[in-house]
Amino acid sequence: MATDRNRRTADCYAVLTVLLLTLLAMNLLVGSTALPAGEVVDALIAGPKGGMAQSIVWNIRLPRLLAAALLGGALSVSGFLLQTFFANPIAGPFVLGISSGAKLVVALTMITALGRGLVLSSTAMIAAAFCGAMLSMGFILVASYRLRGMSGLIVCGVMIGYICSAVTEIAVTFADDSNIVNLHNWSMGSFSGIDWGDMGTASVTVLAALVCAFLLAKPMGAYQLGEAYARNMGVDVRRFRVALILLSSVLSACVTAFAGPISFVGIAVPHLMKSLFKTAKPLLMIPACFLGGGAFCLLCDLIARTLFAPTELSISTVTAVFGAPVVIGMLLRRKRGEMR
Amino acid sequence: MSEIILQSEHLTVGYEDKRVVEDVALLAEPGKILCLIGPNGAGKSTLLKTLIHQLPPLQGAVYLDGREMAGLHDREIARLSAAVLTGRPEPELMRCEEVVAAGRYPYTGRLGVLSPEDKRIVRESMEKVGVLALYGADFSRISDGQRQRVMLARAICQQPRLLIMDEPTSFLDIHHKLDFLYLLRMLVREERLAVVMSMHELELAQKFADFLLCVKDGRIDRAGTPEEVFAGDYIHRLYDVEHGSYDCLFGTAEPAAAEGEPRVFVIGGGGSGVPVYRTLQRRGIPFAAGVLPENDVELPTARALAARVITVPAFEPVTPAAVDEALAVLRDCEAVLCPSAAFGSVNRENERLLADAKEKGLLRTIEEV
Structure with a gap:
């Protein structure tokens, strides 16, 4: 019995890893400029300096696919942490307005900085996004003390998201700067335009947060039985809750800072992983969500880039098309479950 | 190890702005069931929450195994006392075995990985409570009676010396109430557990408790053995029974008689x-x-x-x-x-x-x- 489950877990991880590697390879090989596989491999071996093929592989495709994998993973883990915190399977950084809050503060900071001729460092971007994320999170926490039940919280989060997006739109509309096009693209969500410097900052932040999240797996497991039981088992609930909030905010802030708000990944991927692994154990789910989120975003980015090439879709458009049905399916199944 | 596992003196419990029960003196001993009875809203749950360290005492102190609870580490408390609470947890995709295994929390390492010894204790706890057959079952799909037993197994799995339960039998039908209490009695006797619990079923409290505390009007109105508490018409006063009567000898509640001259x-x-x-x-x-x-x-x-x-x-x-x-x-x-x-x-x-x-x-x- 126990070995059956271990077997299943191992199989699931193997499938996820193969999927992730395949998608990484596909993202490397497929693009608006047709490059034969041989040339891509050569360019990869030759290193970043050199001809056009090398430039495309090293400066465009590689950072983009690594960003998609890393940030997609971060977003799913952030969603999983929020779901644990609110004991609500449809909580996530996007629906709770946390991504939009981060987007708002980043946009305002960028407009202010650009107006003065300053260029924001990637660390400053993350800091701004984190402030925005915490701002939305503050509202959500206040609301969660007053609202019981999962739908109220979600409606509240969606509203916060709308308000933040509206304010961002206004700011973007009235900011007159040549960089506004860039800002507009970013505010729609995209993995393009991430350079190696950003990648370095993002990986350090995300990996550090991920390790911390993994170390919280034990109290998270206890917390799934509810706050009172967690406390009875010896969890320092107050410290645990603060840690959970900070980590999920850092993760989603980091994603928003570099790729803009991305919808549904934070809900759909954890749900898919729980269904695949048939468990919600945080110790297994945190790595699984990271791998799964990476694969999901790689697939979505591949579609966003290639479906109507050379025109690119925003990443949120694609994640919504794949993610929203998963969420709806989950809600329907849950309803049936309640009527059982 | 002192023989008295839980003790409180001059304990006042409640919330920052409201004192709920004052001057509580209680004592829990291994092998004994202490039962709190009293009207709704009298503060039984508030008192229990204080005893499991979820609420700080407003005055006085709770002593767990002879030491003041406020000075104990969370993990030490968790190894001494376990709880079965009123809320029904509905965790996602958790099997009964995983719910029970959560009780190993204060014993496992940083990541909470179970050792073979932990796994053996999980099985043993489930066997003691008679839910080993539910080992791999989905926790959200079992009946209320089974769920309460699994929660009891979880508490046992924590290997506590004290068990605190808030109305553990309230949602159960009569068959499961009796089963649950019979099982509890066995565990208390065999494992030398001390139990503190609240109950609304007077007739069962009378039969299964060793000692009763009656909570009413912000204080312990009476404390004693069931024979002492269920004497005379005290129960009527405790619950302010107006329309009907409670027969303490048989444990039966009767409605009020029709009024008027006999027809x-x-x-x-x-x-x-x-x-x-x-x-x-x-x-x-x-x-x-x-x-x-x-x-x-x-x-x-x-x-x-x-x-x-x-x-x-x-x-x-x-x-x-x-x-x-x-x-x-x-x-x-x-x-x-x-x-x-x-x-x-x-x-x-x-x-x-x-x-x-x-x-x-x-x-x-x-x-x-």
């Missing part, structure tokens, strides 16, 4: 009258009953439901004088019912009542009333 006379005895009394009470018809010896099995029911009961002393035969008194009442009634099928040496005299009713044409069946 029906019931010649009962030996338990035969009880169904008739209940029917009349439900229809709101005031009635008289008699003549019953004081030790007749149906006397408590008759006392609770009848407007008037004519009795003779215990172990004495029915006397002609008592029957004369009954006849005076009977003649003012519209109908007479005689559920008593047989008359023996003790109640032979009651035959006169039956004869009189027949002669006056007052004898009816219950359907005709």
Whole structure:
């Protein structure tokens, strides 16, 4: 019995890893400029300096696919942490307005900085996004003390998201700067335009947060039985809750800072992983969500880039098309479950 | 290790702006069940929350294993005391075995990975509580009775010396209530557990608790063995019973008697009258009953439901004088019912009542009333 489950877990991880590697390879090989596989491999071996093929592989495709994998993973883990915190399977950084809050503060900071001729460092971007994320999170926490039940919280989060997006739109509309096009693209969500410097900052932040999240797996497991039981088992609930909030905010802030708000990944991927692994154990789910989120975003980015090439879709458009049905399916199944 | 596992003196519990129960002195010993009873909202849950360290005491202190709880580390507390709470947790995709294994929390390492020894204790706990068959079952798909047992197994798996439970039997049907309490009794005896729990089922608290604390009006109104607490009409006062009565000897609750002068006379005895009394009470018809010896099995029911009961002393035969008194009442009634099928040496005299009713044409069946 126990070995059956271990077997299943191992199989699931193997499938996820193969999927992730395949998608990484596909993202490397497929693009608006047709490059034969041989040339891509050569360019990869030759290193970043050199001809056009090398430039495309090293400066465009590689950072983009690594960003998609890393940030997609971060977003799913952030969603999983929020779901644990609110004991609500449809909580996530996007629906709770946390991504939009981060987007708002980043946009305002960028407009202010650009107006003065300053260029924001990637660390400053993350800091701004984190402030925005915490701002939305503050509202959500206040609301969660007053609202019981999962739908109220979600409606509240969606509203916060709308308000933040509206304010961002206004700011973007009235900011007159040549960089506004860039800002507009970013505010729609995209993995393009991430350079190696950003990648370095993002990986350090995300990996550090991920390790911390993994170390919280034990109290998270206890917390799934509810706050009172967690406390009875010896969890320092107050410290645990603060840690959970900070980590999920850092993760989603980091994603928003570099790729803009991305919808549904934070809900759909954890749900898919729980269904695949048939468990919600945080110790297994945190790595699984990271791998799964990476694969999901790689697939979505591949579609966003290639479906109507050379025109690119925003990443949120694609994640919504794949993610929203998963969420709806989950809600329907849950309803049936309640009527059982 | 002291023999007293949990103790409190001059303990005041409540919330920042509200003192709920004051000056609580309690004591929990291994192998004993301490039960809190009292009206809704009296503060039983608040007191229990303080005892499991979820609420800080407003005054006084709680001593766990001889040490003040406020000074103990969370993990130490968790190794000494486990809880079964009122809320029904609904974790996603958790199997019963995983829920029980959560009880190993204070013993496992940084990542909470279970050792073979931990796994053995999980199985053993489930076996003790009789839920080993549910090992791989989905926790959200089992019945309430099973769920409560799994939560008990989880608490046992924590290997505590003290078990604190808030109304553990409230959602269970009578079969599962009895099963749960029987099991608890066994565990308490075999594992030398100390139990502190609250209950609303008085008749069960009376039978399963070793010691009772009655919480009322912000204090411990009375403390004692069930025999001491369930004496006289104390339970009526504890719960401010107005419409009805509670029989402490049998643990039965009865509704209030219909008001007014008796309209029906019931010649009962030996338990035969009880169904008739209940029917009349439900229809709101005031009635008289008699003549019953004081030790007749149906006397408590008759006392609770009848407007008037004519009795003779215990172990004495029915006397002609008592029957004369009954006849005076009977003649003012519209109908007479005689559920008593047989008359023996003790109640032979009651035959006169039956004869009189027949002669006056007052004898009816219950359907005709």
